[in-house]
Amino acid sequence: MSPSRTLPSGRASTYHVPVLLHEIEELLVHASTVLDCTLGGGGHSAAFLERGMRVTGVDRDPRALAAARERLADYEKTGRFRALLGNYADLAEAGLADTETFDGILLDLGVSSHQFDDLARGFTFREGAPLDMRMGTDADVDAGELLNTIDEVDLSALLRAYADEPRAARLAREIIRRRERRPFATADDLVDAIRAVLGPRSGAPDFARIFQAVRIAVNDELAGLERALPALRERLTPGGVLAIISYHSGEDRLVKNAFRDWSATCTCPPKQMICTCRGEPLGETITRRPVNATEEEVDANSRARSARLRAWRLAR
Template sequence: MAPQRVSRQHVTPVRSAPTGRVGTYHVPVLLAEIEAMLVNAQTVLDCTLGGGGHTAAFLERGMRVTGVDRDPRALAAARERLADYERSGQFRALLGNYAELSVAGLADAEKFDGILLDLGVSSHQFDDPSRGFTFREGAPLDMRMGTDADIDAAELLNTIDEIDLSALLRAYADEPRAARLAREITRRRERRPFATADDLVDAIRAVLGPRSGAPDFARIFQAVRIAVNDELSGLERALPALRDRLTPGGVLAIISYHSGEDRLVKNAFRDWSAACVCPPRQMICTCRGAPLGETLTRRPVSASEEEIEVNSRARSARLRAWRSAAGGE
């Protein structure tokens, strides 16, 4: 099993979607590119099952798929959609966080030819106002992807220390006025606790000005969501564990939507692909002395204009892939 290095010109687009491939629950991002990367896989671990869009395509190709998701509602929808495959034993679904696969019920020794991680929020989660991922008027400040999140967005904003909130906004939203916004949030919550999206939007407008709009709201809401769900720390913990679950020559493909996520993935793939990771001034190599595998994407693959026209949320998607060494070092 050895797929070739992937670039856009080497990806054959999917010209038609078989029945069930694209559902109303979740529109799979970069589907053709993912299929090209995992074309030789027989067993696949979909770490962020969502509504099952990517998994449906894998199953149609005859692959055996294990799907994991921390959202019980997403898991239920995917199981209903893929019930025939589950009954036949070709598909199984596990409730849990991809950063804690053993807790989800996956055996420690189980390995896969392909692993997919599609980070971020699914279309259905984002479109459901009750989930609180959106800045729609009156939406609750929730943002929890699953029941394993310790607190929701409202509790985070109402309890976090001002200095920590400023650091969060600077790190996750690249917000130059993070300190001012953190001060405004803590000042407002003293009068009335934050409860709905309107509360956070009003605080943003008070600091960024009346010309602030959807891009600013989206960026700051995303930062709060990342903190609520411990997304970057979870990804950092998960990367080496997922690498070790690949069969020799297996491929790990990751779609990210945030610069912090993409940076973690890029750096991990670079380190795993290096023959030596000893400190630069160390005279004698004491590390593994050989690369663990090969990065398949020299640059992140992004969605085509045609895909973005159909699914606007694909605009910020960045896909990177890495292949483990054939010898299984």
């Protein structure tokens, strides 16, 4: 990262390095109240608070929430920061009043650096890591239980949809065959199954893609995002901005399509002669194309490589 874009003290964290921080700051520069739906280690929230904003942070991971509260304790004492335990897809259950709205809302999807690096959390394909991958206590099953109980048809569909895996059916059959001999328990079990199907030249990119697919299924991430998008739009103040960083093509597609539909004047079927929809856009898409991390940021934080940022503004 270039010297002009080095993170100020307090923004970088051993828990998580905030991605596309400067771009997010520019998008939310006029906000006075911000909802950080994926608080993580509090890197983005720290930047908002330094700018004088009031921040509500939400995270489904109790450990992430505790780390952020410790880091931002001074702001919490003054009342400018509060932290809520819960899933951004169910904000009412997290304790957020239905009537509460914000000038800016941020979603930074995916896994935090700390979650990924903590072997016990089971997000990594490193040797000996348990097959867990739960982001919070609200997940119904862990990755091991999912792989040991899901039927072949559903597993094949999962790998095809979430990992874009052309040999999804073969890999699903291999996983079923192997689990009949011994239940899947560690990352090694899944890596060995992948190698058996994709061949000895398969490596980290293949493992990462398939592990990510299992993680998405464990945490119901795409369904949660699809459910959350219209609910988050309703929590924007007039002129408020919704900014979303995604790391998976399925996530980005959902965000892109939602922003496109909300920005359209008419959403009626193309051949319908008379408009029966709302007849006006709900707001405007700010980012016509996704914003990617700079080479400098990727050099400093390799996990920013797949980040795609899109933003949308509610009409005034």
